[in-house]
Amino acid sequence: MIAGLALSAPSCRIPELEGPLQGPSMPSSFSWFKRSVPDVPVVPPSPEEAGTATLDEKSDVEQVGFTRLEMAADTYENSALISWRDFFDDPNLLCLIEEAMVGNQELRILNQDIQIAYNEVSARRGAILPFFTLGAGAGVDKPGLFTREGAVESQLDVKPGVAFPEPLPNFLVAANISWEIDIWRKLRNARDAATLRYLGTCDGQAYMVTRLVSEVAEKYYELMSLDNQMQILDKTIEIQEQSLELAKARKAAGRDTELAVQRFQAEVRKNQSEKLIILQQIVEVENRINFLVGRYPQPVMRSTSSFLDLNLQPLCAGLPAQILQNRPDVRQAEKELSAAGLDVKVARARFYPSLIVNAGVGYNAFNAKYLFSTPDSLIYNVAGDLVAPVINRSAIQADYLTANAQQLQCVYNYQQVILNAYTEIVNRLSKVENYQASIEIKKQQLAALEASVDSATKLFQNARAEYVEVLLAQRDMMEARMVLIETKQQQLAAAITAYQALGGGSF
Structure with missing residues (x-):
């Protein structure tokens, strides 16, 4: 009856827990x-x-x-299932990503986080098993005659006619076992929670890999974009220098003034200055790639193919429910949520009694030659302790409520991660489509501006147009070319980040 009361009484005073609020349901497409x-x-x-x-x-x-607009949703096809080695076809980019997988410092740090999480699993697993110790000891003891031990020993003999030696040696060889019986699955739940966190850390590393692949690819195409901007500036400066020479010739012929020469000269100098700014941007982007790869600053090899003709693999979003399988950060949040639920069970089990079994066996004697005499020197003990918290329960209640609050945090974090993943995919797929449409329109704009530059130059040569018209036409054409390159770079970056948002690049 006493044991039954000890087992049932703590559960009557366990505080009630707060449940999570319902999150928004995921759309079907x-x-x-x-x-x-x-x-x-x-x-x-x-x-x-x-x-x-x-x-x-x-x-x-x-x-x-x-x-x-709606993206085609195919149950069996999803861009997240495409390896980054197949999604990107530029050999220089693939080499950079492979180097980043080996040399990136943040990935190396995450590898150690995985090792730490695995060590925690080993520690939790070991807590379930009996704790076994083996030891030996030796000592000497001299009790006073007017003490209980000394008075008793003075009246006793080890053997007939053989008194206890003085001082009294003591030799011991023993093995001890301490084992907490996991009645309420407290230890096993703690082990399972640590295992889930270890798996979640692995998913966290996979998410870091997707981000790393995405950033390396994005910076690589940004570098190509800057190269093309440099080429545009070179072509523009070449055209403006021709106009400058024409303005000088017209001035020499008395058909124009020094003002036209100075305006064309200023435009050439402005674009030459802009080249230096873009050159600095190239240096910074190259060094960012080198940092991600894990090496010191050096030139980055890149493709010289036509930037505006670059196209990545077509994207297929699949179904929203596939986010739960393909996104490593969603999988990590899910495992953290499951681990938090087990933590609540572990905290709840602390309200119940703990059964601990202690046992030992060994040999003990005052003389080494009698140490292994069996059964005379044999000693052993077995004891079981059933311990339940009664008085100081406030700390256990606080831990229990804290575990529940942390579980609610994991629930809301899980909902937030899913909402963020869905929103990222929608935004980035929409950006890919809209920027692609914008590129087609800007190409038409550029074609019209190139024709206007040609017309203005011919009219200027025949004294039928002012130099300002030529200057503005050239400036508008250069700006349109630069904007077109930047839009293309943004469209490629959107495709890369959409691939990463779908969960691609983790393998």
């Missing part, structure tokens, strides 16, 4: 809205696709001024 561009249809829908929306859906779209 990836969809987003973008503002429609009047008079510039990028990809006109087919008659079959145009007739799929209901009248209510069309009216809703027209009221808010947005056009709804």
Whole structure:
């Protein structure tokens, strides 16, 4: 009866826990809205696709001024399943990523975090097993005659006619076992929680790999973009120098003034100065790549192919539910949540009694020659302790409520990670499509500006246009070329980050 009360009484006073609030449900597909561009249809829908929306859906779209787009969702295809070795086809970029996998310092730090988490699993696993010790000892003892031990020994003999030696030696060889019986799965739950955190750390490393692959690729294409901007500046300076020579010739012929010469001269100097700024940007981007790879500053080899013609693998988003499988950060948050749930069970088990078994066996004698005499020198003991907290329970209650609060944090963090992952995918897929459409329009703009520069130059040669018109036309053409290159770089970066958002690049 006493044992039953000891087992049941603590559970009657365990505090109630707070449950999590319901999070938003995940949509069944990836969809987003973008503002429609009047008079510039990028990809006109087919008659079959145009007739799929209901009248209510069309009216809703027209009221808010947005056009709804949906990515193709295929249950069996997802870009996250494509290895980065297949997603990127530039050999220079692939070499940089492979070097980063080996030399990146942050990855090396995460490797040690994984080792620390594995050591924690080993420690928790060892706590379940009996704790075994083996030892030996030797000593000497001289009790006073007017003490209980001395008075007793003076009246006793080891053998007939053989008194206890004085001082009294003591020799001991023994083995001891201490074992906490895991009645309430406290130790096993702690082991399982540590295992989940170890697996979560591995997923965290995989997420770091996706970010590393994405950043190296993004910086690589940014470097190519800067190279193309340098080429554009060189071509622009070449054109402006030709206009400068023409302005000088017209001045010498008395057909123009010094003002035109100075304006063209200033434009040439401005673009030459801009080249130095872009050169500094190239140095910084190269050094950022070198830092990610884990090496000191040095030139970065890159492709010389046409930047505007670069295209990556087409993206397939799959289904939103696949985020839970493909995104390493979502998997890590899920394992952290499961581990936090086990921590609550461990904290709850502390309210219940603990059963600890202690046992020992060995040999003990006052003379080494009698040490292993059996059974005369044999000693052993077995004891079981059933201990339950009764008085100082406030610390246990605080730990229990803290574990519950940490579990709620993990629940909300899990919801936040999923919401963030979904939003990232929608934003980046939308950016890929919109920037691709923008590139097509900017190419048309650039073609018109190139034609205007040619026309203005011919008119200027025939004294039918002012130098200002030539100057503005050249400036607008250069700016359009620079913006086109930057837009292309942003479109490639969006495709890379979308690939990373889907969970690609982790293997």
